[in-house]
Amino acid sequence: MNILEVKNLNRRFGAVVAAADINLSIAEEEIVALIGSNGAGKTTFVNMVTGYLKPSGGSILFRGRNITSIAPREVCRAGLCRSFQVAQLFPALTALENMMIAFAMLQVDESSYFKPLENSQARKRSLDVLESFGIANHADAKVGTLAQGVRKLLDISMAIVSRPALLLLDEPTSGVAIDEKFTLMETVMEGVRESKAATVFVEHDMEIVSHYASRTVAFYEGTIIADGPTNVVLTAPRVRKFIVGELQEAAITATHHD
Template sequence: MTQKTILEVRDLNKAFGAVVAAADINIEVTEGEIIAIIGANGAGKTTFVNMVTGYLTPTTGTIRFLGQDITGRAPAAVCKAGLTRSFQVAQLFPGLTVMENMLVAFASLRIGTASFFTPLNNAAARKTALGVLSTFGIDPHADAPVSALAQGVRKLLDISMAMISGPSLLMLDEPTSGVAVDEKFPLMETVMAGVRQTDATIMFIEHDMEIVTRYASRVIAFYEGTIIADGPVAQVLDDERVRKYIVGQIQAAATADSP
């Protein structure tokens, strides 16, 4: 059975004046894939995700999602189309509770009966929000203020807010960054188990090659704004340029940051 293409990026470029942040990006994503995006700092990974999710407008090129041209659409419109994301630094309202953050996410997309013209805290919205929180194992924190949450729970809340719309494609920006070493695999297991309960396809930016090899089925490698490899995990990680320009640089950076 042929898998449906859900995301098609063609000839995507982004320049900031004379600085080229992304050049000739061509990617096709089919439903059900789990894709890791790798690259050293400044390689263009987040620039790519920002363009696809509407936070940056491409200089040239096209982005098609579920057959629709979403190039240059605002983030809210992209979310409503079914493409959502989380952030490397969780984008939360620290003065609100976990449930209140979820209700804001629900209302901002005007899903179901919620909108900015009806109360945020209604039964339908709470039921939906609690269901998503339960999927990611953080429903016991529903009434806790975000300011009191551990980093791992904040990450899961950010992802839960991205999942409340039932997206077709979820993009995660370094889901394990800032999380303790002994928590990274449990966190990722929770994320993957939660997403598997839906039909969402996943693309995630990650520096940790152990996470990449354990969870991804395909890897896209960025270097200086271009894609230098795209394919099965073992094949890409064995690529000479990937080992030299990406894995080697990430390992060197990690060693430099060690006490």
Template sequence: MTTILETRFLERTFGAVYAARDINITINEGEILGVIGSNGAGKTTFVNMVTGYLEPSSGEILYRGKNIVGKPTRDITQMGICRSFQIPQLFPELAVIDNIMTALILSRQQGISLFKSAVSCELKQQARDLLARFKIDAYADQEISTLPQGVRKLIDIAMATVADPDLLFLDEPTSGVSADEKMDFMQTLIDALKSSRTAVLFIEHDMEIIETFSPRCVAFYEGTILADGSTNDVLKEPKVREFVIGSEFHRETSMQQGGQASC
């Protein structure tokens, strides 16, 4: 496997408080990685440091072997590391396809003032192709403000992929999506991203989503990495069960597996 990102002893302090300490993570090309942990465990701090929104207090962030600590967010994005946010970053007054075309234009480093002159049949087709990849092309001409949260999130993530990033960070992609739609939402998302070699790291609180869609899992606790490995092994770790997911979840999972085995 080709390593695209490696962090070494990454730390971030706020005064005497450690928001992240000794974060050592390696991410490989095309890998899907789930991140779990309670609020304040250091998950978003880690993502913010890698994407340039927060400078580490110490440590290294190596992207394809080069240290990117201190580089501006825009430069990191252009290098191939992108992200989406828990709250979609969209233009609510514009139609869906206009949001996608705006992202395409900006990814080519063209000014937003050139939007009208930059629009072409080719650009529109690229936007429609991207929407079809995420199965939201039926919404192309609708205004963002009229759409449900799940569709908005897919649009936001689609916009984050316009430059075909090597690595994509997703901050709680299923947050705000109804419980009965989460699994279909994630399946659509994973299918769309698997069509490229983009590695995906997603932060998630729903353990069923983690079990189903992330072969590898990293558990954060109080700014440190509690466990890193196959999802099945991580969720069985006693410390992860105690401090992150709770023993009740483990009992329910065991009962479900036992019930399936006895059928």
């Protein structure tokens, strides 16, 4: 059964076409990678699905409900949550305080200026989540002082606490050291497996894609040029020509610049 159905989705910025007739379905508990070079339309797609960017045309159905025009908060409360390429956190607050805010947002209708954010129950369950993601030792550290990998895990864990039916991750391993990327991704996927959320992740690292995605969707110039089992998509001629080759060249260039 499909949890997400995107039909004829389009997005234009003046004369620039960022997405052209995107048709894509995601099944329950499916793990899907979105690949493509910079500017291919991957993040534009994620932003449209999560309500941060309104499409120029087309429709987005989540669990059969049309969510094309609703606000990001309502999209999240419907059960579709996301993380960001650059972690969206409160840098002046601690990791624990950020997590307690995530829990408080789940009870927004019950929130009150007279009701404290922190209490023993909120603290315990926030610590439990940090522990499950292996970052409890950073609970009392200000987020602005944390390493990129820790911030990524915190951002993703805050998205998962609402138990979404569909989770979208925008480049979960970007900015993370090479020797830490699999450890981080394994921690993330353990949380995903526990929550049983369908997961779509944008990724430039083909090792991560090959290891964790059963299905891969390839974007090029705002369109989908391949969609299918990961091993098939990554060996498709157009994907190798327009995406995999470009990403490998970019990785070599970045290595030479380090």
